[in-house]
Amino acid sequence: MEKITLYSKTGCGQCVFLKRYLDSKGLNYLEKNVEDESYLEEVRELNCQSLPVVLIGQSAPVVGFQPDVIERLISQC
Template sequence: MNETTVTVYSKPACVQCTATKRHLDGKGLVYRDVDMTENSAALEYVTDDLGYAQAPVVVVDDHNHWSGYRPDLIDKLT
């Protein structure tokens, strides 16, 4: 099975961010969590390059991405 690279761009006190990370944890998926409030380059990437205005933003293998809590898309990763 190929190793999938998942990055969650999140912010503190974000309910959808917490739900996303809990769902990923529950599926046993490994991911990298990037706090956009502490990383201006990550914030710029999410807003300017990807065009999102809502956290979290989940990026899978640098080509598949979405915003918000999407359990349906998380489930497809397993």
């Protein structure tokens, strides 16, 4: 399994749904809360303007709660 990185923010509903989804699948992920300016800058460098943002391995960023896309990317790992 490739490394999963989740960019989130406290109080973000879609972020909460995505964390619950990843947890329900038993997937390990590194969460980076963008309230830390360095993580916010990483999101900007990815050219993403909304949250959550998920990186799975070398895939393009997945923005928002998109379990179907995440499932596809995980199955390709």
